[in-house]
Amino acid sequence: MTSIDDYSQKILQLRQLIDEADCVLIGAGAGLSTAAGLNYAGEDFRHEFHEWISRYGITDLYSSSFYPFKTEEELWACWAKHIWFARYRPEALPLYRQLFDVVKQKDYFVITTNVDGQFEKAGFDTNRIFATQGDYALFQPKSGYPEKTWSNREWVEKVLPLIKDCRIPSDMIPRVPRTNEPVAMNLRCDDTFVEDNHWHEQNGRYQEFVTAAYQKRLLLLELGVGFNTPVIIRFPFERMAANFPQTTLVRFNREETLLVTEGVKRFLPFHEDVNEVMKQLTTPIGN
Numbered sequence: 001m002t003s004i005d006d007y008s009q010k011i012l013q014l015r016q017l018i019d020e021a022d023c024v025l026i027g028a029g030a031g032l033s034t035a036a037g038l039n040y041a042g043e044d045f046r047h048e049f050h051e052w053i054s055r056y057g058i059t060d061l062y063s064s065s066f067y068p069f070k071t072e073e074e075l076w077a078c079w080a081k082h083i084w085f086a087r088y089r090p091e092a093l094p095l096y097r098q099l100f101d102v103v104k105q106k107d108y109f110v111i112t113t114n115v116d117g118q119f120e121k122a123g124f125d126t127n128r129i130f131a132t133q134g135d136y137a138l139f140q141p142k143s144g145y146p147e148k149t150w151s152n153r154e155w156v157e158k159v160l161p162l163i164k165d166c167r168i169p170s171d172m173i174p175r176v177p178r179t180n181e182p183v184a185m186n187l188r189c190d191d192t193f194v195e196d197n198h199w200h201e202q203n204g205r206y207q208e209f210v211t212a213a214y215q216k217r218l219l220l221l222e223l224g225v226g227f228n229t230p231v232i233i234r235f236p237f238e239r240m241a242a243n244f245p246q247t248t249l250v251r252f253n254r255e256e257t258l259l260v261t262e263g264v265k266r267f268l269p270f271h272e273d274v275n276e277v278m279k280q281l282t283t284p285i286g287n
Contacts, residue, residue, distance in 0.1 A: 011280050015285075020217055021218065023108065023212075024218075026103065027110075027223070029224045029226060031252075032224035033093075034224065036094070038093070044085075045061055049064070049081065051166050061082060064082060073168050074167050077163045077166050077168045080155075084160060086115075087115075092118060092123070095278060100124055102278065104123070109129075110130065113131075113229055113233065129202065134185070137151060138152065139174060140186040140194040141181055215245065217246045218247040222253075224252065224274070225237075226253070238259055248267070252274045253270075254271055254273075
């Protein structure tokens with residue numbers, strides 16, 4: 001197992017790994033978006049959601065998803081604001097742009113549990129992004145059937161100006177087209193989560209990428225992945241690093257860099273701020 005304490009040497013080693021890699025697989029969790037500056041409980045949240053904070057005592061965007069609103073008008077007013085705040089309001093953040101600059105000349109693929117669309121905004125090829133847990137930009141039937149999803153952007157843009165007293169008009173409550181059944185967000189929270197055709201296509205592309213990379217010099221860049229859903233990225237990445245003959249795992253995590261899988265021979269952990277690392281990687285040597 002590789003263990004290098006000197007930060008500058010680690011940067012040089014990472015540069016070399018990127019240069020020599022035949023392919024790069026990015027695995028991203030919530031920690032990456034947090035590091036990039038998405039703050040769902042900070043000053044921006046308090047400014048935009050002051051009415052909901054005052055009326056309902058909501059403290060952050062995540063917990064608002066589970067608030068027991070008494071009416072659908074209240075529920076969907078909050079969700080409209082929530083979707084806009086987390087998905088449509090932010091532009092591509094610098095950290096994601098820098099990450100794209102690092103890998104854009106490589107054969108890359110992204111698997112992420114994030115639902116904020118930052119990879120797409122930063123320029124990553126949408127055919128090379130597998131968002132396993134859904135997307136804030138998508139609606140689905142609440143029942144889970146039929147297994148279809150569709151964009152909510154037009155609805156969000158129409159309904160935001162109509163919110164009054166933390167409610168939307170009753171006729172703006174979203175419904176499944178043609179059937180008028182209740183809708184839900186396409187976010188994995190239970191067994192009604194819809195894995196539509198696009199989800200399965202991206203899963204297939206991910207599996208094909210991994211299979212093709214088996215004998216290649218594969219670089220695994222794991223960023224901000226904790227132990228909330230480790231079976232999606234963290235544990236599979238460790239197994240690839242242990243079993244693929246030319247694979248190196250680079251893990252960015254401020255607190256949880258330890259391995260749980262035996263046999264990982266090429267491993268480079270970074271406790272340092274990923275923003276600083278990406279800045280170093282995108283700065284020409286000598287500058």
